[in-house]
Amino acid sequence: MESHPCQAAVITPAGTAAIGSILVCGAAAEEILRSVFRPHSPTGVSFEPGQVFVGWMTDGNEAIDQVVIGCEGRQRYAIHGHGNPLLVESILEILVRHGAKPVSAETMIQSQIAAKESATIAVEAKTERLKAVTMEGFRLISNQIEGGLSRWAKERIGRKDTISIPEIREQCKRILADSRIAKRIIYGCRAAIIGPPNSGKSTLFNRLCGMDKSIVADTAGTTRDWVGAVWRIPSLRVELFDTAGLADDLAAVDPLQSASQQRTLEMIRAADVLIAVLDGSRPLNHFTPPTAEGQPVIVVLNKSDLPQTLIPDTLPFPFAEIIPLSARTGFGVDELSSVLRRAMEVDDFDLNRPVCVHPRQEGIIRKVSECEDPRQVVVILEQLLTDSPPL
Ligand SMILES: Nc1nc2c(ncn2[C@@H]2O[C@H](COP(=O)(O)OP(=O)(O)O)[C@@H](O)[C@H]2O)c(=O)[nH]1
Ligand SMILES: [Mg+2]
Incomplete structure (x- = not known):
């Protein structure tokens, strides 16, 4: 993916809300923030990971919105302002005028994760959970990163010599059925x-x-x-x-x-x-x-x-x-x-169950369920974990 010295993405859903958040990332992000953010603290700011600052987003001499900036990591800052879409748009526009490239939240997260790790399920989960409409849906997707589908696939690969085709088929059937319920929760x-x-x-x-x-x-x-x-x-x-x-x-x-x-x-x-x-x-x-x-x-x-x-x-x-x-x-x-x-079968649905939260995952689980050869199962499951993230 093309890397830009500073990318900015609105990461809260479109529309009016209590808070509007914009993620700003990249080598030039700090410099851009320094030119548009006026901190309340007279001692200024040091944009170190873990620090939080309160102040104004400004456009020249004009104060646009009072915001909190969280330094989430190296070259990675989240601006949390008031949720009025006009304010969010104005802040994004100011950042763009100072050199940031506007991207979608999905693109931002994918490029961030793809740069650091090759865990495809993590990339898919982190982009997909932006669309979750319930907290349970958000948690269900998050659980797939370390546990859920990732753990299930890793455990099968770890015990590759004892894979039983009928058992794998049964499990895939269950995962696909649970995925249908998961979609309702998400x-x-x-x-x-x-x-x-x-x-x-x-x-x-x-x-x-x-x-x-x-x-x-x-x-x-x-x-x-x-x-x-x-x-x-x-x-x-x-x-x-x-x-x-x-x-x-x-x-x-x-x-x-x-x-x-x-x-x-x-x-x-x-x-x-x-x-x-x-x-x-x-x-x-x-x-x-x-x-x-x-x-x-x-x-x-x-x-x-x-x-x-x-x-x-x-x-x-x-x-x-x-x-x-x-x-x-x-x-x-x-x-x-x-x-x-x-x-809708969502009562008592265990949010740690392995489920597919992306069509690619569903396609792979379907392929596994049709597999006749345990070695082939392992190859396909490895693809599930390590294929390049779909962009
Ligand atoms: N007694 C009683 N009347 C009801 C109840 N629900 C609706 N109604 C009445 O039934 C009529 C039709 O209601 P409406 O909601 O327009 O029915 P619809 O055609 O199925 O949409 C209205 O006069 C309502 O006030 C109820 O639970 N009890
Ligand atoms: Mg009616």
């Missing part, structure tokens, strides 16, 4: 709230996302287009979608209703899990969720605050879980979060 999952009209989908959606985003009304067909929001529960960031109620007679009413039924079907296809909301106070009339294969269905028997007439045993479709709930009063909502975690 990147989140999508849940579509579906059901017949008027069952309380929008009421539940509003309660889960904590705001009145979807219109609630007694009129069937009120929700025309899907509405999305984020619902955070332990180890999961759930992208929730409220959808138009599914009913054949609505689709026949007019082109608009037919289009919104179509949109609901698209959301269902894109979801990892379906939350089918039924009105427990009425008998169910011709409703079967159009699920895709392997897509768990959680049935919510809504309106539990009213006398119940819907009998769960009579439901004409398979489902993973069923819970009574009242979207109006909030009864059962906490239970729904536990049920969802269970359906």
